Amino acid sequence: MVWEMIAVDLKEIKKHADALDDSKKREPLKKAKRLLIIGAFLLLLGFFAFYFNDTQQLYGNDEESILKVIHSIEGYENNSIEIVAIKDMNDRRYAGFLSNNNPGYIQFQKNKDGNYRWQHIEVNVNEAFSAFAPEPRLFMIVTNEENKIAKMQVSVNGQEIEQEFTPYKASVTWMFLPKTEKSHYTFQNYKYYDKDGELIN
Structure with a gap:
């Protein structure tokens, strides 16, 4: 019984360790994805700011x-x-x-x-x-x-x-x-x- 409990505990520990390893592996990917989203957002924001400013610009064409x-x-x-x-x-x-x-x-x-x-x-x-x-x-x-x-x-x-x-x-x-x-x-x-x-x- 004791050995079975130890075996179960070891399995649980291994499962948590594997999950932790997967989490660590996914963390850089998550960071990269977040940076990509932020970069795309800033780029889009810059485009709209430029477009809005250009369309609001007054010219002396007549x-x-x-x-x-x-x-x-x-x-x-x-x-x-x-x-x-x-x-x-x-x-x-x-x-x-x-x-x-x-x-x-x-x-x-x-x-x-x-x-x-x-x-x-x-x-x-x-x-x-x-x-x-x-x-x-x-x-x-x-x-x-x-x-x-x-x-x-x-x-x-x-x-x-x-x-x-x-x-x-x-x-x-x-x-x-x-x-x-x-x-x-x-x-x-x-x-x-x-x-x-x-x-x-």
């Missing part, structure tokens, strides 16, 4: 979407925005606009998908006539209906330049500066004239 982009930018959410003019130059897009009647412009860059992502925005407050320089040789003159300047004369690196404007009207004028061998431009002797040709002091 006038309506440019308005949406401007209104999405902090500080411009509730402003009255009027797009005055849009111009494309290679992969860049410039839009002159009025924000609460203040002249400004926004710059976009075309991405590989052909969409225009905004890069820079600038507004000059309490001005009727504002000059912006988005590129080294490009000037954007943005005006509102209070602008009374009809003509501007300026010396650029010693060369006299004259530019006309439409007074008392929201407008964007694109000025391309003359090429120069110098590393910079020098602007001197600004003169502004009204619609009657009178010098504005």
Whole structure:
């Protein structure tokens, strides 16, 4: 009887030992499976985050979407925005606009998908006539209906330049500066004239 009990106990011990060995063998597999599931979940999460962000991204592909982009930018959410003019130059897009009647412009860059992502925005407050320089040789003159300047004369690196404007009207004028061998431009002797040709002091 005693030997039978010992034999039974030995069988039980062996059974538990075998079960323990199987458990130890399966443990690395369980860990690997858990890591695989976690990795797949994170990958899926990253994909959805990227997809959601991409679908929510606003682009300046037309006038309506440019308005949406401007209104999405902090500080411009509730402003009255009027797009005055849009111009494309290679992969860049410039839009002159009025924000609460203040002249400004926004710059976009075309991405590989052909969409225009905004890069820079600038507004000059309490001005009727504002000059912006988005590129080294490009000037954007943005005006509102209070602008009374009809003509501007300026010396650029010693060369006299004259530019006309439409007074008392929201407008964007694109000025391309003359090429120069110098590393910079020098602007001197600004003169502004009204619609009657009178010098504005």
